[in-house]
Amino acid sequence: MKINPRHYPVIIIAAYVIFLLLGILLGFGPERGDESHGKSALMQLALMTLETLL
Amino acid sequence: MSSIARQKSFSLSKSRRTIQWLVVIGTFVLGLRHIMPGEASRGGSFDSFCAFGGIETLLPYLFTGHLLKSTNLLNFSVLLGTLGVSLVAGRAFCGWLCPLGAIQDFVAEWTRKLLGEKRHVRGKRSQTILPLRLPASIDRPLRYAKYIALIWIMIASLYAAFPPLREFCPVRSMFGLHMTTLLWVSLAVFLAGSILVERFWCKYLCPLGATLAIFNKISPIRLVSDSNHCNNCGRCDIECSMGIKNLPVNLDGPECIRCLECLDTCARDGSLTIQLG
Numbered sequence: 051m052k053i054n055p056r057h058y059p060v061i062i063i064a065a066y067v068i069f070l071l072l073g074i075l076l077g078f079g080p081e082r083g084d085e086s087h088g089k090s091a092l093m094q095l096a097l098m099t100l101e102t103l104l
Numbered sequence: 105m106s107s108i109a110r111q112k113s114f115s116l117s118k119s120r121r122t123i124q125w126l127v128v129i130g131t132f133v134l135g136l137r138h139i140m141p142g143e144a145s146r147g148g149s150f151d152s153f154c155a156f157g158g159i160e161t162l163l164p165y166l167f168t169g170h171l172l173k174s175t176n177l178l179n180f181s182v183l184l185g186t187l188g189v190s191l192v193a194g195r196a197f198c199g200w201l202c203p204l205g206a207i208q209d210f211v212a213e214w215t216r217k218l219l220g221e222k223r224h225v226r227g228k229r230s231q232t233i234l235p236l237r238l239p240a241s242i243d244r245p246l247r248y249a250k251y252i253a254l255i256w257i258m259i260a261s262l263y264a265a266f267p268p269l270r271e272f273c274p275v276r277s278m279f280g281l282h283m284t285t286l287l288w289v290s291l292a293v294f295l296a297g298s299i300l301v302e303r304f305w306c307k308y309l310c311p312l313g314a315t316l317a318i319f320n321k322i323s324p325i326r327l328v329s330d331s332n333h334c335n336n337c338g339r340c341d342i343e344c345s346m347g348i349k350n351l352p353v354n355l356d357g358p359e360c361i362r363c364l365e366c367l368d369t370c371a372r373d374g375s376l377t378i379q380l381g
Contacts, residue, residue: 055116065192069188073181
């Protein structure tokens with residue numbers, strides 16, 4: 051399927067933002083001061099799903 | 105005719121240049137923000153916004169559960185964003201979103217202007233001496249250096265306290281605003297290299313580019329050449345900042361940064377297209 055070149059910049063910026071937000075939602079967000087490396091709810095859900103599957 | 109005129113009124117090159125300026129200004133603001141007191145209270149150091157920092161601290165994190173100093177969990181998110189772009193469109197991050205790539209493009213353009221090129225004619229080889237195009241016998245082996253650098257950094261990260269590239273990183277020397285002697289040297293080498301050879305850092309030394317290179321083979325969005333339309337005029341080869349030879353048959357190669365300058369330069373409609381799948 052052909053993609054209009056006009057949409058290309060939008061696609062790559064959207065991909066960057068979506069995956070960046072996904073990372074932050076997974077718990078890889080900025081830490082401030084003495085915050086510990088706690089796992090986010092989304093990360094715990096992902097790990098539980100993985101454990102169930104394996 | 106009007107539809108062609110309408111299509112040509114949109115310039116990928118101009119869109120890319122606008123995005124590159126925004127990325128450079130954004131990175132500069134980030135650097136400026138982090139020379140203020142209380143750096144840690146602003147979500148981590150300048151290094152924690154680096155995609156390659158995520159690669160540098162990945163192995164120590166997996167093996168010991170600890171991150172390298174000056175890195176942060178945010179590095180993994182920035183890396184994920186970069187890998188996301190690559191999963192979708194290959195090395196497009198290098199061509200569109202990397203601040204160092206943008207600086208190199210600007211330096212090459214300014215160098216040509218300083219050396220007398222009044223107006224760049226697309227698809228026509230520049231008459232200025234610089235930036236050079238190295239002969240294939242030198243250029244090709246040098247391109248492997250970035251893969252060696254990547255392997256060395258990954259191994260060194262297991263034994264290091266700070267990210268191994270940190271003291272030489274051109275991003276820190278360009279935008280970090282915390283200069284050391286080594287960073288001044290790195291900045292000088294980076295700028296001199298970019299004046300001498302277009303996209304010098306991307307071609308020969310960038311370990312992030314080496315990581316993303318594999319995605320050119322697997323990304324669903326790719327450039328496709330139609331041999332029925334292409335007349336091998338070579339305009340795309342001339343415009344390629346990565347110096348890829350015979351571009352229409354090397355579009356999936358690891359060196360392509362998906363900047364789409366070739367597509368913007370191509371004079372024959374349908375010869376180069378962006379396709380999904």
